[in-house]
Amino acid sequence: MKKILSIADIKLLVDTFYDKVREDELLAYIFNGVIKDKWPQHLEKMYRFWQTILLGEHTYYGSPFAPHAHLPIEAKHFERWIELFYSTIDELFEGEKATEAKWRAQKMAEMFMLKIEYYKERDSKPLL
Numbered sequence: 001m002k003k004i005l006s007i008a009d010i011k012l013l014v015d016t017f018y019d020k021v022r023e024d025e026l027l028a029y030i031f032n033g034v035i036k037d038k039w040p041q042h043l044e045k046m047y048r049f050w051q052t053i054l055l056g057e058h059t060y061y062g063s064p065f066a067p068h069a070h071l072p073i074e075a076k077h078f079e080r081w082i083e084l085f086y087s088t089i090d091e092l093f094e095g096e097k098a099t100e101a102k103w104r105a106q107k108m109a110e111m112f113m114l115k116i117e118y119y120k121e122r123d124s125k126p127l128l
């Protein structure tokens, strides 16, 4: 068990997590349907996203919600996403950043879920 301290740790976290996602019966087809053969690019982006959040090194400049706005995902998908993310963290890491990663992921999943429901109810499109 180690602490999340460097970009190498972030890469280990992201790679291990998306290995699980790609084998998950509920999530794999949703990710693969959008990402297709662009997994290296997606992983690169996700390294930068978590590097920015957890290490305070600002390498991610994007709109995290945008690609999720019209995905066919609901509560059960987010629950599975969180389950896989938490188990990845707990298998590999301990300490303050590990706890923060889980907290951040949970908060973002809640926010994404609320926004998706909001846009679905109104049948409208998000600006971002």
Ligand code: HEM
Pocket: 027, 030, 031, 034, 035, 038, 042, 045, 046, 049, 061, 062, 063, 064, 065, 067, 068, 071, 073, 077, 078, 081, 104, 105, 106, 108, 109, 112
């Ligand atoms: C069931 C839940 C989720 C699914 C199915 C999902 C799926 C996806 C897909 C298909 C993409 C687009 C990849 C591409 O265009 O190459 C994406 C991007 C992304 N996702 Fe998720 N995601 C989920 C939950 C989350 C959560 C909880 C977070 C945050 C903790 C997150 C963070 C991101 C970020 C930062 C990007 C990149 C956005 C950008 O283009 O800058 N996702 N996700």
